[in-house]
Amino acid sequence: MKKQALSRERRAQLDGGEAEATHLAEILAVDFARLLASIAPSLPAAAVANMRKAANSGITLRMQGAATLLRAHALGDPAQWIDHRSDTVRGWACYLIGSDPRLSLEHKLDALRALADDPHFGVREWAWLAVRPHIAADPLRVLAHVQPWTADASPNVRRFACEALRPRGVWAAHIALLKQAPQHAHALLEALCCDESRYVQDSVGNWLNDAGKSQPDWVRERCAAWQQRHADHPANTYIRKRAQRSL
Known part of the structure; x- marks a missing residue:
């Protein structure tokens, strides 16, 4: 730019x-x-x-x-x-x-x-x-540490927990483990899958869109499971649409 x-x-x-x-x-x-x-x-x-x-x-x-x-x-x-x-x-x-x-x-x-x-x-x-280079080097350690942040009162902190661990990034090092095995972040994504904040919803949808570039079937399966459980939830509907926009 x-x-x-x-x-x-x-x-x-x-x-x-x-x-x-x-x-x-x-x-x-x-x-x-x-x-x-x-x-x-x-x-x-x-x-x-x-x-x-x-x-x-x-x-x-x-x-x-x-x-x-x-x-x-x-x-x-x-x-x-x-x-x-x-x-x-x-x-x-x-x-x-x-x-x-x-x-x-x-x-x-x-x-x-x-x-x-x-x-x-x-x-x-x-x-x-x-701190992204350190996150990319040890993502499971970071996942364990920030999992409780998904329940923080601030949407900014909840978003950090997700955004910091996105598998890909324009200005950031990629996280090889999460590109190939996004299931490691299952608990984190589940905690945020119906978040009330659009700021967080965008991050979750982008996280899954990232993962879909290398593991599209996993993203489809995750979204299908959410559709069964959260079909009428507007936040989850938005996340699923955003997550699958490139599939």
Whole structure:
């Protein structure tokens, strides 16, 4: 997606950490080097220059790069950034947590839970993307840990439990085990199959659509079973339609 032209005033707000992005084009348009210099003026010029050199890299690489630079210059405490006005900076907090070598995978997930419930849509995505490589490496461990999250009062947290474990992703590492054996996520999907939130419903439907690209028969069987049990439930009807849209 190309960067959208922004007014000089709007760009200054975003690059200065004074405002949140309102849509994806604005997220992609943020100048990370300028934002780093604005929110962390103690950073040496060489660090900001390194961020500037990475301007043409993919955004997930730049998110991780910003977190790496902050940590390297004693600015790596996520608590310092977790409540920042800028959604991009709060996203850097996600990556600081996700890349912290001192934390176990379970502790990373727990530390990201509040960010998974952030009011901003972008931060909620960074919360799982920041730890996705670790999830892909050990999905069963993550499944066990986030299963209780499917009962959380917040639809954002319930969605995280599903979205973080989607078998495929545009900006994320694929999860080989769940592409080939999606049945491992049976309990998680069952817990969310009639969720009242459209935000969660979309994630469940997309999860199954992902799985259907490698295991279409399993997805058909899962949806057929749900149709028998939840034929009149509008949430499940919506999920089943979304799940089978590519079959």
